[in-house]
Amino acid sequence: MTVISKNSKSSSKWREFLRSRTLFAWLLITPAALFMFLIVGWPLLETIRLSFTNAGLGGEQYIGWDNYEKLLNNRKYPGIVGRTFYWMFLSVLLKMIIGTIGALLLNAKIRGKAAFRVMVMPPWIVPMAIGCIGWLWLYNGHFGILAGVLMRLGIIDGPFEFLAYKSSAFYSAVVTDVWIGTPMISIFILAAMQSVPDDLYEAAYVDGASRWYRFRRITIPQIMPVIVTMSLLSAIWTFNSFEVIWILTEGGPLGATTTMIIDTYKMAIANYKFGYGATRALMVVLSLAVFSLLYLILLNKINERYKTK
Amino acid sequence: MGKYTLFQKAGLYLAVLIFMTFILLPFLEMFMASLRPLEHLFRSPYQFWSNDMSFQAYFDIWDTVPMLGRYIFNSVFLASVTTLLCLSFVIPAAYAYARFHFKGKSVSLGLFLGVNMFAGAVLLIPLYKLLRSMGLLNTYAAMFVPGAAFLVPTGIWLLKSYLEKIPIELEESAWIDGASRIYILRKVVIPLAVPGLIVVGVATFIGAYAQQFLFAITFNQKRELMPLPAGIFEFVGYQSVIWNQLMAASIVGIIPVLLIFLFLQRYLVEGLTKGAIKG
Numbered sequence: 001m002t003v004i005s006k007n008s009k010s011s012s013k014w015r016e017f018l019r020s021r022t023l024f025a026w027l028l029i030t031p032a033a034l035f036m037f038l039i040v041g042w043p044l045l046e047t048i049r050l051s052f053t054n055a056g057l058g059g060e061q062y063i064g065w066d067n068y069e070k071l072l073n074n075r076k077y078p079g080i081v082g083r084t085f086y087w088m089f090l091s092v093l094l095k096m097i098i099g100t101i102g103a104l105l106l107n108a109k110i111r112g113k114a115a116f117r118v119m120v121m122p123p124w125i126v127p128m129a130i131g132c133i134g135w136l137w138l139y140n141g142h143f144g145i146l147a148g149v150l151m152r153l154g155i156i157d158g159p160f161e162f163l164a165y166k167s168s169a170f171y172s173a174v175v176t177d178v179w180i181g182t183p184m185i186s187i188f189i190l191a192a193m194q195s196v197p198d199d200l201y202e203a204a205y206v207d208g209a210s211r212w213y214r215f216r217r218i219t220i221p222q223i224m225p226v227i228v229t230m231s232l233l234s235a236i237w238t239f240n241s242f243e244v245i246w247i248l249t250e251g252g253p254l255g256a257t258t259t260m261i262i263d264t265y266k267m268a269i270a271n272y273k274f275g276y277g278a279t280r281a282l283m284v285v286l287s288l289a290v291f292s293l294l295y296l297i298l299l300n301k302i303n304e305r306y307k308t309k
Numbered sequence: 310m311g312k313y314t315l316f317q318k319a320g321l322y323l324a325v326l327i328f329m330t331f332i333l334l335p336f337l338e339m340f341m342a343s344l345r346p347l348e349h350l351f352r353s354p355y356q357f358w359s360n361d362m363s364f365q366a367y368f369d370i371w372d373t374v375p376m377l378g379r380y381i382f383n384s385v386f387l388a389s390v391t392t393l394l395c396l397s398f399v400i401p402a403a404y405a406y407a408r409f410h411f412k413g414k415s416v417s418l419g420l421f422l423g424v425n426m427f428a429g430a431v432l433l434i435p436l437y438k439l440l441r442s443m444g445l446l447n448t449y450a451a452m453f454v455p456g457a458a459f460l461v462p463t464g465i466w467l468l469k470s471y472l473e474k475i476p477i478e479l480e481e482s483a484w485i486d487g488a489s490r491i492y493i494l495r496k497v498v499i500p501l502a503v504p505g506l507i508v509v510g511v512a513t514f515i516g517a518y519a520q521q522f523l524f525a526i527t528f529n530q531k532r533e534l535m536p537l538p539a540g541i542f543e544f545v546g547y548q549s550v551i552w553n554q555l556m557a558a559s560i561v562g563i564i565p566v567l568l569i570f571l572f573l574q575r576y577l578v579e580g581l582t583k584g585a586i587k588g
Binding site for chain 1: 313318321324325328329331332333334338341342397398399401402404405406411412413414417421424425426427428431432433434435436438454455457458459462463465515518519520521522523527536537538539541542552555556559562563567571574577
């Protein structure tokens, strides 16, 4: 008996030790924190400083709020912001829907599912730039397979350049972005589906619940935390998506695929307007911060409502 | 538990077929284009199959872009170094978040996750200045240092949620038996964490490999240091694009990482499942 009580005593001591080690914990975190400050924190502060200057190739001068004023009076800018949010909502929605369907298919008891689980990965693991090269050829109006098949089927009469027209270029870029983003979401949701305890399904099955009912009442609630987290992460990444658009269209034609991140890159890097570019970069950060905050607040509200019920 | 009917089964396979077509179509198209002679590539109307297809482009790519092999090596090398650097920051931090309660825990974790909001493209100019002042422009480090930084937050989040699943009692009983802290870390924590480390390592490697384009074109001008996603655009000339070779080089270029991945993939889904990622 004495042995046990001694054990539990030192066990609680161990817990105490773990919980109280603020200093040790911070020691472990400091390297990562310093690294983040160097590569993200300081550049952010520098961006804020630059946004109040007219920095360019010829030096820089403090000009107060001029850049911000110029941006607010820019008639084209609201269109770019609107387009960016539309791009994000559409792309993330499609990624989540197709990703969940994909996860369901990969989770089904079918022959060759192990092979399918591997075959779904390439768009995620191949460099984005290279995936986009494949899509460039797919979208070619004369020689690509898409236009070729559509012509054979008689849906279009002649060659159709997907990336040459404003709206088709935009939606083509969305499709490519969805293609790149879907596998990761499928795999994470698949992992969540697999960690749902089997007895939940068995109990429901014994009670005569249909497959659809089991999906709605067991699968969906169990994978919801992953869907919620992945949606936010995916939204942030999609909002900042650069390579897809840059390689497919460079923001064209006529600015039809210019999102905020493309616009920022063009202003700062291609036009050497570092100060004005920094102002635009901050708008990207600000938009995402506001969006994330609203998302989390909404999420909390929904959670609370479920808890009180 | 509820066998599929024949009808359901057919529907399931059809859906898998459509889904897989969407995923693999660009690769099929790349492969088909790589087999066509350049002058026959531009042939209308579209032909799926023709008799003049050959693997010639796969031999020509090495002459057209002599550094291609170097680019492929650079890509794998950069992704590996990025992953190691990233993990060396992620592992201690994730362990601290998974095991300790301390002042400033949720605030600092929130700040880490907030970093996700900053894409490299937003901070390019200050990053350029920073790398220049450290003398790192046009070196491998110009690509793997920022590359690693932007992968740290997701790494911490993934590994933390995995480590939290390892029961604390195991560490306790080792402690009771008189094991030292270092011994516990080495013999208890790390072996149990290996599947989680593999998941985070593979996910980081994929991220590092997939996102080399922007930092490479912005922070590096030395051709011999270029990774594949940037170097491959040498097939795109000012006047014309050597499409069949571009496609062949793309396919050759992604084979190493596909092989690495094929070897590691079974740990990925397994590890993710065991870790049961929760928000």
